[in-house]
Amino acid sequence: MSTKSFDLDSAWEVHPSVAIRRERFGALLYHFGTRRLSFLKTPTLLDAVQRLNSSDSARAALSDSGVSAAETPTYERALAGLAGTDMIRERTAS
Amino acid sequence: MTATLLDEFELGLDAPICLTWELTYACNLACTHCLSSSGRRDPRELSTDECKSLIDTFERMQVFYVNIGGGEPTVRSDFWELVDYATAHHVGVKFSTNGVKITPEIAKRLAASDYVDVQISIDGATAEVNDAIRGPGSFVTAIRAMENLAAAGMRGFKISVVMTRHNVDQLDEFKAIADRYDAQLRITRLRPAGRGASVWHELHPLPEQQRGLYDWLLANGENVLTGDSFFHLGAYGDALPGLNLCGAGRVVCLVDPVGDVYACPFAIHEQFLAGNVRDSGGFEAVWRESSLFTDLRSPQTGGACTKCSSYDACRGGCMAAKFFTGLPLDGPDPECVKGHGESSLAAVPAGSTPRPSPDHSRVVPITIGRRPDRACDTSPLA
Numbered sequence: 292m293s294t295k296s297f298d299l300d301s302a303w304e305v306h307p308s309v310a311i312r313r314e315r316f317g318a319l320l321y322h323f324g325t326r327r328l329s330f331l332k333t334p335t336l337l338d339a340v341q342r343l344n345s346s347d348s349a350r351a352a353l354s355d356s357g358v359s360a361a362e363t364p365t366y367e368r369a370l371a372g373l374a375g376t377d378m379i380r381e382r383t384a385s
Numbered sequence: 386m387t388a389t390l391l392d393e394f395e396l397g398l399d400a401p402i403c404l405t406w407e408l409t410y411a412c413n414l415a416c417t418h419c420l421s422s423s424g425r426r427d428p429r430e431l432s433t434d435e436c437k438s439l440i441d442t443f444e445r446m447q448v449f450y451v452n453i454g455g456g457e458p459t460v461r462s463d464f465w466e467l468v469d470y471a472t473a474h475h476v477g478v479k480f481s482t483n484g485v486k487i488t489p490e491i492a493k494r495l496a497a498s499d500y501v502d503v504q505i506s507i508d509g510a511t512a513e514v515n516d517a518i519r520g521p522g523s524f525v526t527a528i529r530a531m532e533n534l535a536a537a538g539m540r541g542f543k544i545s546v547v548m549t550r551h552n553v554d555q556l557d558e559f560k561a562i563a564d565r566y567d568a569q570l571r572i573t574r575l576r577p578a579g580r581g582a583s584v585w586h587e588l589h590p591l592p593e594q595q596r597g598l599y600d601w602l603l604a605n606g607e608n609v610l611t612g613d614s615f616f617h618l619g620a621y622g623d624a625l626p627g628l629n630l631c632g633a634g635r636v637v638c639l640v641d642p643v644g645d646v647y648a649c650p651f652a653i654h655e656q657f658l659a660g661n662v663r664d665s666g667g668f669e670a671v672w673r674e675s676s677l678f679t680d681l682r683s684p685q686t687g688g689a690c691t692k693c694s695s696y697d698a699c700r701g702g703c704m705a706a707k708f709f710t711g712l713p714l715d716g717p718d719p720e721c722v723k724g725h726g727e728s729s730l731a732a733v734p735a736g737s738t739p740r741p742s743p744d745h746s747r748v749v750p751i752t753i754g755r756r757p758d759r760a761c762d763t764s765p766l767a
Contacts, residue, residue: 308499310447310449310475312399312400312447312449313399314393314398314399315393315396315398315399316390316393319398319402319449321449321450321477323449323450323477323499323500324499326450326477326479326502328402328449330390332390
């Protein structure tokens with residue numbers, strides 16, 4: 292799982308083959324293509340992930356979810372992990 | 386994984402992460418270690434409509450996928466109809482089969498779907514070792530199914546092996562078979578459940594073999610699937626990949642062919658029966674409200690194990706393995722790597738272990754002196 296290539300200033304989206312299920316602690320993600328399961332460990336992370344598709348950048352999604360600058364590196368690592376397993380992917384300009 | 390998340394899982398989820406659904410007790414084979422004591426179809430098995438209604442429930446609860454097994458699920462005449470219905474309703478399917486129905490035509494169909502995964506069971510990397518457990522000809526049948534899947538372009542299907550003392554030394558050969566067919570190897574723990582209870586003492590890997598298995602798993606990492614079934618081996622040192630907790634009634638459960646809901650696929654016994662999908666409220670109510678599952682989600686006492694330095698790693702091991710070998714549920718696992726299980730097993734009085742139930746085996750062993758259950762069991766000519 293590489294965290295180097297994650298670009299916080301790019302536009303991202305949840306992979307269309309991914310289903311999200313809300314849970315008490317955050318959410319479960321399941322990718323029907325890779326058959327992998329992931330966990331969103333906080334409700335804030337879930338909120339940010341759900342904002343990705345309509346945000347201009349991952350940074351904007353985090354900020355709109357109330358993630359502070361100090362917390363951003365932690366959330367960036369979480370998003371990079373999701374990108375590494377193809378749960379989220381860079382949105383191509385449309 | 387943070388401890389917080391593990392704690393959350395122990396408290397249970399709104400819906401299972403992973404649900405095993407055994408569609409029928411009918412099976413063309415009679416494996417000696419069958420968890421569900423399968424063989425004969427049960428006349429009370431869920432109808433096609435009842436199965437579809439259950440799939441609707443899974444969709445509503447967002448159960449992402451179901452592991453379908455049996456018996457041999459593909460012998461149900463509505464099997465492919467149910468698979469299509471599930472995938473059309475966003476419930477992915479992974480089904481376990483001995484390969485008997487995986488023809489070249491079916492293989493092509495399976496290869497075309499993203500939402501269906503197949504798991505072919507073998508219990509030996511050679512016909513000799515496999516057929517001793519699964520019956521004559523079963524190795525050839527399974528290999529033919531793998532060839533058909535590979536030829537159809539199905540990538541990454543699973544080859545599922547239950548580890549025994551006779552096949553644990555064939556791990557590299559199993560891996561080679563998986564590589565040959567572009568498949569993924571999945572190995573799981575032998576549980577003393579169903580018919581497995583009567584062969585467990587002769588088949589479970591020996592202590593030194595367990596150590597070899599653990600080292601092999603660490604070396605192969607996430608390339609080999611385990612269904613998290615070897616978490617009791619974490620007590621050797623490093624944790625193995627996966628959740629490493631008993632998920633029974635918390636993140637997993639079993640729906641059996643007649644709709645009974647058990648805490649896990651290895652615990653088919655009335656003590657672990659939470660309810661039935663035909664009850665009012667259906668599966669949702671059983672999962673969310675049954676007293677058994679509520680109990681399993683409340684903090685558990687580790688008993689004597691809590692004093693052990695490895696308790697955090699193994700968490701006392703497998704509930705079903707303890708239960709069916711007659712051990713207390715808050716004591717050590719029978720295969721405890723520290724050896725605590727062996728001394729506990731020695732203290733279990735002979736004949737006191739719970740009998741697995743129900744039994745759908747085709748050939749019920751004849752007990753001398755057994756009285757007929759019904760009048761018609763006696764010969765009308767006698």
